[in-house]
Amino acid sequence: MSSKAKYMDTALAIAEVTLGQTSPNPSVGAVVVKDGKVLGIGSHLQAGTEHAEVHALKQAGDLAEGADIYVTLEPCSHHGKTPPCADLIIERKLARVFVACLDPNPEIAGRGVDKLRQAGITVEVGLREERARELNRKFFKHIRHKRPYVTLKAAATLDGKTATASGDSRWITSSEAREDVHKQRDLHDAILVGIGTVLQDDPLLTARLPQGSKNPIRIVLDTHLRIPEDSKLLNSQEAMTWVICGSSANTGQAKCNKSHVKVWQLDTPEIQLEAVLDLLGEQNVQSVYVEGGSGVHGSFVEKSLFDECHWYIAPRLLGGIDAVTSVGGISPRLMKEGKRLTFTSFTQIGTDIKIIAVPDKG
Ligand SMILES: Nc1c(/N=C/[C@H](O)[C@H](O)[C@H](O)COP(=O)(O)O)[nH]c(=O)[nH]c1=O
Numbered sequence: 001m002s003s004k005a006k007y008m009d010t011a012l013a014i015a016e017v018t019l020g021q022t023s024p025n026p027s028v029g030a031v032v033v034k035d036g037k038v039l040g041i042g043s044h045l046q047a048g049t050e051h052a053e054v055h056a057l058k059q060a061g062d063l064a065e066g067a068d069i070y071v072t073l074e075p076c077s078h079h080g081k082t083p084p085c086a087d088l089i090i091e092r093k094l095a096r097v098f099v100a101c102l103d104p105n106p107e108i109a110g111r112g113v114d115k116l117r118q119a120g121i122t123v124e125v126g127l128r129e130e131r132a133r134e135l136n137r138k139f140f141k142h143i144r145h146k147r148p149y150v151t152l153k154a155a156a157t158l159d160g161k162t163a164t165a166s167g168d169s170r171w172i173t174s175s176e177a178r179e180d181v182h183k184q185r186d187l188h189d190a191i192l193v194g195i196g197t198v199l200q201d202d203p204l205l206t207a208r209l210p211q212g213s214k215n216p217i218r219i220v221l222d223t224h225l226r227i228p229e230d231s232k233l234l235n236s237q238e239a240m241t242w243v244i245c246g247s248s249a250n251t252g253q254a255k256c257n258k259s260h261v262k263v264w265q266l267d268t269p270e271i272q273l274e275a276v277l278d279l280l281g282e283q284n285v286q287s288v289y290v291e292g293g294s295g296v297h298g299s300f301v302e303k304s305l306f307d308e309c310h311w312y313i314a315p316r317l318l319g320g321i322d323a324v325t326s327v328g329g330i331s332p333r334l335m336k337e338g339k340r341l342t343f344t345s346f347t348q349i350g351t352d353i354k355i356i357a358v359p360d361k362g
């Protein structure tokens, strides 16, 4: 492997480790190198704080002059909450800049690279581009479409059931698989469930990892504001709870009058997912982890409003046409109308299988 690839892989690794904590910004890594010696490394750690390039150049100090910098995203050229990295790179007289991928943020979108080239700096774009895009797919989705990246998550028996006819679902998958779910909760800005799941399971919807984790915003689609007053979501203050209701719901109920609870009333009687995603996008929710239930999954699938599926399959056959299926809604008439996917990963977790799939384009 070329040393260039080695340095970019290092930049990607120190970006990857910050995934989930930089939202609504991307996760970015930078490595400064001169004559085969690493002079500085840096990651963007939190939105509103220094960018990766700033950290790496601070470490490099005066030695940065004439050095190369490897960065996983095009250096910014705009004055956001921090000064432009492109200007800093020019000021510190770097010789070459290796950029894994351009930044689709309309504020930048190639202007960072242009600025560097106009200042006479050699810029190469595309080293490890695929991996860099994959790394920041949530940021790319949100900054381009002003809607969050949507991950559907289901835990089902081998015959695709997520609960018995009586509604029991504890537990389908193993504790190892459920811990993996908490890792995904930690990585996403928000978790979304339907009111059915709240009524059935009274979930807490926090991320509980042994090594520590952040709690996403907990979102409930609840057209008529039926969320129970004694529900964990309305009474546990360790995370925000957003209740999204239709235009005819009575929002004056005292049960939602809590500091950690926000009620968002849509202007339609029924909840339209497009409006929900627009609202979340406006609120800078960059990614949402949809944990069901079956009806909510049915709507996301029917409207093709998801970007990734995480399916946990347990080695158990439940049977029963009256058991709860993992994706509800209305069946298409023809099999060919089903949503085509591409499987992107298979892993065994404990006794379960985890499949990740992405929708085929077009
Ligand atoms: N029943 C199963 C799941 N059930 C998922 C339901 O959303 C359930 O209400 C929440 O996971 C409960 O959340 P909390 O622990 O209270 O934060 N999910 C799984 O991954 N495996 C299963 O077996």
Ligand SMILES: Nc1c(N[C@@H]2O[C@H](COP(=O)(O)O)[C@@H](O)[C@H]2O)[nH]c(=O)[nH]c1=O
Residues within 6 Å of the ligand: 024, 025, 026, 027, 028, 029, 043, 044, 047, 048, 049, 050, 051, 052, 053, 073, 074, 075, 076, 079, 080, 081, 082, 083, 085, 103, 105, 108
């Ligand atoms: N995190 C990051 C970049 N993020 C870019 O800058 C925007 C945020 O700017 P600000 O509000 O100033 O933090 C963000 O939307 C994205 O386009 N750019 C970089 O050169 N390096 C970094 O490490």
Ligand SMILES: [Zn+2]
Residues within 6 Å of the ligand: 051, 052, 053, 075, 076, 077, 083, 084, 085, 086
């Ligand atoms: Zn920057």
